[in-house]
Amino acid sequence: CTEKVRGYLTKIESQASRLTSLIQQLLDVSNIEHGRLNFQMETVNIRTYLQETLALIQQVVPKRLLNIVLPDDAMVDLDRARMEQVLANIIGNAAKYSAPESQIDITMCRQDNTVVISVTDHGIGMDSSNLQKIFEKFHREETVVHNYSGLGLGLYISSKIMSGHKGKIEVASEIGKGSTFRLHLPVAADRS
Numbered sequence: 001c002t003e004k005v006r007g008y009l010t011k012i013e014s015q016a017s018r019l020t021s022l023i024q025q026l027l028d029v030s031n032i033e034h035g036r037l038n039f040q041m042e043t044v045n046i047r048t049y050l051q052e053t054l055a056l057i058q059q060v061v062p063k064r065l066l067n068i069v070l071p072d073d074a075m076v077d078l079d080r081a082r083m084e085q086v087l088a089n090i091i092g093n094a095a096k097y098s099a100p101e102s103q104i105d106i107t108m109c110r111q112d113n114t115v116v117i118s119v120t121d122h123g124i125g126m127d128s129s130n131l132q133k134i135f136e137k138f139h140r141e142e143t144v145v146h147n148y149s150g151l152g153l154g155l156y157i158s159s160k161i162m163s164g165h166k167g168k169i170e171v172a173s174e175i176g177k178g179s180t181f182r183l184h185l186p187v188a189a190d191r192s
Contacts, residue, residue, distance in 0.1 A: 029168060039079040039164050043188045046115050047073045053084050061095040062087065065103045072110040075188040082161045086169075089154040090119045090181045098178065099122030113187045114167075120180040126173040134171065135159040 001009070042144050047070045060065050094104045098121045105120040126134065137156040155169075161170045173179035 017166070027155065037160060037164060039082060041077050041079055043075050043077050044080070045073065046078075046108065046185070047078045049078070050084075050106075050117070053080075053087055054091075054106060057088050057091050061091060061104075063097075063100050064095045065101070066091070067103050067105045069105075069107045072108060074110050074115050076115055076159075076185045077188045078165055078185065079161075083165070086158040086161050086183065087117075087119075088159050090183070093154065093167045094119055094121035094123065094179070094181075097121065110187070116186060117183040117185070119183075122177060122178040125175040125177050125179055126171075127175055128173075131171055135169070142189055148149060 014062045050068075050070055054066060091104060091106070098104070102122055107120075108113055109116055109118075132188070133160075135155050139151065159169050164183075164185060167184045170182045170184070171179060172182075
C-alpha cells in the first residue's frame with residue numbers, strides 16, 4: 001500500500017489499541033468494585049520473570065533506555081499477566097512523563113521476606129500534595145491534564161493488583177527531578 005494508506009492504517013491501529021486499553025481498564029475497575037478481580041497465581045523466579053517481561057515492555061517504549069539491574073533473586077507468588085499490567089503501567093507512565101531518549105532505571109532487591117522492584121524516571125515529577133491521591137480512581141494532577149493523555153485509572157488498578165498479591169506500591173517524587181515507584185511483593189513460602 002502507499003505511504004499515505006500506511007499512515008492511515010498506523011493511526012487506526014493506534015486508536016484501536018487505545019480503545020482496547022480503555023475498555024480493559026473500565027472492566028478492571030468494575031471487577032475491582034464488585035470484588036471479582038481474579039488472579040491466576042503461580043510461584044515464579046522473580047529475576048527470570050522480570051527479564052522476560054521487561055524485554056516485552058521495552059518494545060512498548062522503544063525510545064527509552066531501560067537500565068535494568070537485578071542482582072538478587074527469590075521465588076514469589078504472582079499472576080504473570082496482572083504483574084505485567086502493573087509494570088507496563090508504571091514504566092509507561094515513566095516514559096510518558098519524561099523526555100524522549102531518557103533513561104528509566106529498574107532495580108530489584110530482596111529485603112528480608114520481601115522483593116522490592118523500583119522504577120525510577122528522570123521526568124517532570126509530582127508535587128508532594130498529590131502523592132497521596134495518585135492511587136485514587138480518576139485522579140490526575142491539574143498540571144498534566146491538558147498536556148498528557150490518560151484517565152487516572154492505571155495507578156488505581158495497579159494498587160489494587162498489588163494488594164491482591166499481598167504486596168503494596170509506594171511512590172517518591174520531586175518536581176523536575178522525576179519519580180520512583182516501589183513495588184513490594186512477599187517472598188513465596190518455602191514449600192520443601
